[in-house]
Amino acid sequence: MGSPRPRKPNQNALLDFRPIHDDAWYTVDTLVISKEDTTLTVRFNDFDEDNDEEFNMIFINRFRPACVQLQDEECKNAKRFWFVCALLQQGEDDHKFYIAFIESVTCLTYRFISCSCAFLVCWLEGPKDGKTEQMQLERICKVQLGYPLFDHALLDSPCLY
Numbered sequence: 001m002g003s004p005r006p007r008k009p010n011q012n013a014l015l016d017f018r019p020i021h022d023d024a025w026y027t028v029d030t031l032v033i034s035k036e037d038t039t040l041t042v043r044f045n046d047f048d049e050d051n052d053e054e055f056n057m058i059f060i061n062r063f064r065p066a067c068v069q070l071q072d073e074e075c076k077n078a079k080r081f082w083f084v085c086a087l088l089q090q091g092e093d094d095h096k097f098y099i100a101f102i103e104s105v106t107c108l109t110y111r112f113i114s115c116s117c118a119f120l121v122c123w124l125e126g127p128k129d130g131k132t133e134q135m136q137l138e139r140i141c142k143v144q145l146g147y148p149l150f151d152h153a154l155l156d157s158p159c160l161y
Contacts, residue, residue, distance in 0.1 A: 015031070017062055022096065026045070026047075027044065027066060028044060028066075029043045040054070042054075067144060069142075070141060072115040075105070075137050079102065082102045084101065084141060086135065086141070087135075088128060098128075103132060105118070106120075117137060118136065119134065121133055
């Protein structure tokens, strides 16, 4: 993806999308449906319009309900084999989310009210597929269950086959 653009973040994100070019997960800012030419345009949160993706048909497995950041008070509930969406950092400006599962959680001492637990995750996709990595809470999001195409405009779209 290109450079993030300075915008107000989408605080009520409801949908994530997985572009074909890198298979990472990105938060959707808006979906634009053109019934005239049966296209769906996906606009990403924090990215220029140059990064928009257009489709003549929807690939349903590339959408999902938006993931939610795991909170400090929730870390003690995290269990082995939980599926998560974890942040892969491959450089200062290269941050992408991929699916992983929790292999183990080491609960460390709590400082004030913040979590300092260590999570060992096993990547299930992306460039580190099959490898493990230890990380802190701030890099882990919960995968939400549910049907991703909750928007009735999408269900009625002629580009949905």
